[in-house]
Amino acid sequence: MSISLPGDWFVNPQVLADFYHRYKDRPPDEIKKFSYDQGLSLSKKLIDELGIKGNDERAIAELLRAVLRDEPTAKIISIAEGKVLLRNSGFCPLMTACLSLNLPWAWLCENLGWPFFHGLASSVNPKVNLSLIKRRAKGDPYCDHLFEIGEGRLILP
């Protein structure tokens, strides 16, 4: 059975709960790959729609802004050479879903959230690395996602 997930997962707690209960026993790498591909496919569509050109940090930032336009507390903090730092400091939708439906926060972030974002940025540049410098699921006050042109890896602390 292939993995599937409705596109509104990041705003619909029930979708996340159904997903977790259906696939929690699947190998994590399989779920990460699925989520990565989902990010990849969404960003390809957005790149065409918005006419985003290039494969540098500015293109990545533009794409992230478009994806997060309805997430008011997710902000791009800095754009430097080959690097984009995205900070989410508001009430995280995954955290909200986890609290309301008693789901494991870290599992959803590691298997669903971050591979999705990595997939998003990889559509602009397949060599982009995503490092999670700070994680709210580990007690930090916010999540810092550092996108950096590198080898195309997802790096967790």
Place this chain on the structure above:
Amino acid sequence: MGLPGLVCIISYRFRREEGPPSAVDVIKQISQRYGSACSMVEDGIRVRLGSSDVYIIGIDEDDCQIFLAAVGSLKSDAYQTLSMEEQKTYDGQIGQFTELLPDNPLSMFTVRIGWAGELGEAQDLLQRYLNQAERSIRSVGVVHGCLLATILEKEDTVGISKPLRRELILLPLGRGLPEATRTVWGLYGEMASLASYAGRLNDFRVGHDLILKQIDASEQSTQVRINEISLEMRKPIGQVKPESLEGVLREVITLFSNLSILSSAMRRDYVKAGVLLRLTKRMFRAWNEEALAQYSTNSLIETGIYEEMISPFKDFINRVDALRIQLNTILDAVRTYLGIQQQRLSIEEQASSKDQLIRLVNLQEILHKLEILIVAVYITEMARIVFEVLAHEMANLLTALFIPLALLTAIGISRILHRKH
């Protein structure tokens, strides 16, 4: 079993539908390990270890599984002395059994027991043990005729670490051994319930700790955004574009929905935790604990700790609700803006309709005038035909003289025709 020297009460989260082994199954596994040294008793097992007896029982409740392991002398008339040496032996013996229990307990209550004739003797016994163990008292009181002391944790982790640990000393006062034994076993039953309630309360707190910690940063960040939106909304109405209002509306709805879910989920858990807190308070009231000298009672300190465990839930709900109220105000402002803008559009539309009407009336007047001219031209032309037949040579002069009459006739015709309208 007589008066045990050491009792260990361990509680676990237990949901039958998730399929964990029942307390009976766990105890059976332990009994198989000890073979002939183990015998079944009415509600558990009894294992003989040298000169000691270990008694283990397990209970499955709705949300919790509790195990009680008691170790003491084989002799039913043995008096516990609360000596360090004796307690170390019991620790080792009971440790063999607690190792066989499942991982990840909710709470672990260790109760060390001694026997004292009267209160002064009990206080001396307690002080001697504390000196030997290099520990100090956190709280103490008299419960059901027993001196009950809680030992201060080595590390101050009370309330925020799992499992919830308590180390207690229980000294039955001034009564015969059989009566003291009965009282002590009755207290163990109550402590088992307390371990379950307090363990679950602590688990609630630990489980929500990361989310509760988020409130400062998340509240600040949301507040900053709310302030930005409020500033945007303070602009003169003409400067706020409908697209910008749509964006604000989308943002506010996203935030509002997130906060509503968070607030209701936290309120649900606060209510659940509140039920456990009420149960612990009820038990402490039943203890009717008497204070001793300058020490705080166990029930007072414990109640305070449990209240503190759940108070951040209430704070979280209040802070999230405060943000929701601000978002509601913004939603009201957006609604008012939209209403005013709609009213303006309507006034502009009305003004534009009036202009159009004036232009239409003017046009109609011009048409009327043209109509009169056309009719006059036709009458004049007909008159020319008549004049050419009757007075050919004077036809032009007569036609020219007839023009005013033709105009008056055309005006008359036009009035007759438009009278109906």
